[in-house]
Amino acid sequence: MDKTQAKFLLSSFRPDGADAHLPEFANALKLAAENRELGEWLAHERATDAAFAKALNDVSIPEGLRDEILAVLAYDGNSEAEDTDLDGLFTGGMASIAPPEGLRDHILAAMEMEQAAAAQENSKVTEIKVWRWLSVAAIAAAVAVGAMVTMNQPSPSKADQGILVNDDILRTSPNIDRLSVQPVAVHSAVQQMAVKLKSPDQIKLNTDLDCARAAMQFLDTKHHPVPSQLPVGLAEAKLVGARDMYLDSGQPISLLCFEKEGMGMVHLIVVDSASLSDADELSSMKSISLKSCYGCDLTQFNIAHWREGKKTYMILTKAKKKDMVNLF
Numbered sequence: 001m002d003k004t005q006a007k008f009l010l011s012s013f014r015p016d017g018a019d020a021h022l023p024e025f026a027n028a029l030k031l032a033a034e035n036r037e038l039g040e041w042l043a044h045e046r047a048t049d050a051a052f053a054k055a056l057n058d059v060s061i062p063e064g065l066r067d068e069i070l071a072v073l074a075y076d077g078n079s080e081a082e083d084t085d086l087d088g089l090f091t092g093g094m095a096s097i098a099p100p101e102g103l104r105d106h107i108l109a110a111m112e113m114e115q116a117a118a119a120q121e122n123s124k125v126t127e128i129k130v131w132r133w134l135s136v137a138a139i140a141a142a143v144a145v146g147a148m149v150t151m152n153q154p155s156p157s158k159a160d161q162g163i164l165v166n167d168d169i170l171r172t173s174p175n176i177d178r179l180s181v182q183p184v185a186v187h188s189a190v191q192q193m194a195v196k197l198k199s200p201d202q203i204k205l206n207t208d209l210d211c212a213r214a215a216m217q218f219l220d221t222k223h224h225p226v227p228s229q230l231p232v233g234l235a236e237a238k239l240v241g242a243r244d245m246y247l248d249s250g251q252p253i254s255l256l257c258f259e260k261e262g263m264g265m266v267h268l269i270v271v272d273s274a275s276l277s278d279a280d281e282l283s284s285m286k287s288i289s290l291k292s293c294y295g296c297d298l299t300q301f302n303i304a305h306w307r308e309g310k311k312t313y314m315i316l317t318k319a320k321k322k323d324m325v326n327l328f
Contacts, residue, residue, distance in 0.1 A: 071291040183277040205241030215242035233327030251275035263319035282307035
């Protein structure tokens with residue numbers, strides 16, 4: 001056994017020492033004790049594993065988790081449309097999978113070990129070899145699935161990469177042909193806006209508007225989508241400002257920002273349903289409930305969306321989900 005093979009095995013050595021009795025690990029540990037470089041590497045690996053385990057133990061249970069679990073358990077199965085939020089989150093999460101660092105080296109090392117084992121007579125496959133190969137196969141499968149999902153998704157936009165897009169440039173860019181703009185998925189539009197709103201100071205709102213009606217008139221002059229009906233909870237909320245904007249692929253959207261007592265900032269986004277590829281699957285505003293609201297771990301926004309007529313609406317806020325529901 002050489003250092004490469006030993007590293008390959010020891011990288012899966014459990015911190016509690018439960019694998020020490022296995023012959024492969026025993027040989028690898030012996031080599032680590034004899035080789036200073038390998039021994040220092042193993043010490044660093046175990047320290048990293050211990051730190052990671054401690055970090056997991058320090059993770060607190062998210063606030064509201066109990067209510068969300070109960071809401072899921074109470075789901076009566078009457079509407080399949082409510083599952084689209086979970087599907088969108090899963091698709092978006094899988095699309096973001098990147099090959100783990102060092103995966104190529106692990107696979108090559110495994111191939112070398114297999115070739116070496118095949119050359120030996122009466123070689124035996126032990127439980128740890130089988131387990132390790134299954135682990136590598138699982139990682140490779142996850143990467144492959146992520147790649148397939150990514151190929152079926154729109155090309156990563158600047159917003160998906162955490163880069164705030166200058167909407168003034170988008171509005172006048174000669175590279176965007178409004179007549180050839182292709183519809184995007186609802187969850188893609190939501191994620192783009194969530195990333196933009198994560199840095200609200202970068203968005204130049206029109207703050208000269210004194211009420212929602214004035215904001216609607218302003219958006220209408222810009223030939224942008226105008227909300228036909230506001231959620232009841234926003235009707236009396238203070239308007240902070242409004243803005244005509246575009247998604248990265250050119251779809252016009254309208255942004256209205258409200259200050260709601262007890263909730264803080266509430267962002268209402270309006271887009272023509274024809275600009276979205278799956279708007280037909282959305283439910284109406286009256287169907288919004290706790291189980292149809294979901295959170296974005298990246299931007300820390302809680303999100304709800306619905307469709308009324310030819311318009312699709314999205315609300316993004318950092319208030320609690322149970323407070324979001326009270327808006328409707």
